Amino acid sequence: MAAITNRLKRLAHWLLAWGAYWYYGRPSRRLIVIGVTGTKGKSTVCRLIASVLEASGARVGLLSTVEFQIADRRVRNERKMTMLGRGEVHKLLRAMAAAGCRYAVVETSSEGILQYRHLGLNYDLAVFTNLGTEHSERHGGAANLKRDKGQMFAALSHHPPKRIAGRTVATAIIANLNDAAAPYYLNFLAVNHWGFSLAGEQKFFALADDAKLVEAAIINAAPTATNFRVAGREFKLSLPGIFNVRNALPAIAVGRQFGIPDSVIQQGLAAVTAIPGRLEFVNLGQDFSVVVDYAHEPLSYQALFTTLRSMLSPGGRLIAVIGADGGGRDIAKRKIMGTIAGQQCDALVVSDVNSFNDDPREIAEMLAAGAREAGKRDGLDLFVIVERRAGIRQAIALARPGDIVVLTAKGSEPCICVAGGRQIPWSDRQAAEELIRERLAGAG
Secondary structure (H helix, E strand, O other), X not given: OHHHHHHHHHHHHHHHHHHHHHHOOOHHHHOEEEEEEOOOOHHHHHHHHHHHHHHOOOOEEEEOOOEEEEOOEEEEOOOOOOOOOOOHHHHHHHHHHHXXXXXXXXXXXXXXXXXXXXXXXXXXXXXXXXXXXXXXXXXXXXXXHHHHHHHHHHHHHOOOOOEEOOEEOOOEEEEEOOOOOHHHHXXXXXXXXXXXXXOOOOOOOOOOOOOEEEEEEEEEEOOOOEEEEEOOEEEEEOOOOHHHHHHHHHHHHHHHHOOXXXXXXXXXXXXXXXXOOEOEEEOOOOOOEEEEOOOOOHHHHHHHHHHHHHXXXXXXXXXXXXXXXXXXXXXXXXXXHHHHHHHHOOEEEEOOOOOOOOOHHHHHHHHHHHHHHOOOOEOOOEEEOOOHHHHHXXXXXXXXXXXXXXXXXXXXXXXXXXXXXXXXXXXXXXXXHHHHHHHHHHHO
């Protein structure tokens, strides 16, 4: 019975998506659609791609976990959904086309693919960032997750070539060669294939002679920016962290795919100075740093904590508030995340993120178990405080001059999801600002 119910649900999603595609006038046929999928970095990659395209003078639409954009109008995504359902994606694409947008950059989630929200998007470019295990349980295992994401790449050959602004649009696949899944995605059909990588890291795919490579060599990395070189051309990224260089490389590939000069691509990358909820600093004049970041799975924990440790002043400590979603999501990753955080951070606070109908204490204890195995001790450098505001207060109270406090797992999410389908309005940034002021007032 459960299998039949699931099939009926999938059929309903398929019918809704297909009906919306026609109801809203097949808007993707009037746009160059760039899909971005992967485990981490998708929203940042989308924003960098959009900025490069805007620097070329084009009007751009964007749909991501962080924000929606239709030409000059940008609004925060407060829906707690990467890809909107029930036809809303096609409705927004129609609005983009009506506003004169040439491009639509669409962050494409595995959950969206499962529910056919990608149906009818008629992708022209498909970008693969990386592949972790997040959401693999929803797909019936990691192999199925990898296969299902492939539907976005297969879609490139499922529609005739488009003509936009008098030119035929050539399809392209752009993939991270430093990820073991790259060969799978680069073997789908497209007119052009691009690979990107960081110099010195292992490549899992040898590009064919007619493919193109964007490979970055780091020149210098500072707390607020990174300079790197691609084939003799220097680029400056106004975002901290080596991992953000990797996020910039597909934007360079997209720019070159459309013949945008490197000088314009440089301007587009440099124009992005912050991504809400992604390595976002909260500075109210305190003598320690507070950072809000969406990192919520092992790959992003590794990248985030490595980057923040490189920013510490001598004697400074890294203090993290960590947590994981409930609702049956990726249970196996919780202990692993706790272990990574325990190894890389000097002190940890474990709090609720989105428990849904699960016991938030049980989720927290799974992460704490990994932290304890990494050597953390309760009441000394490990604190399990389920209520998130109280947890953030504890982390800020621990901070000394030169420390970095990082609030993970929520980013710019606008709510905390708890039992009974309730959504409690929430902002990590706002909570951090209030609690920093509270501490500063107490010190005065």
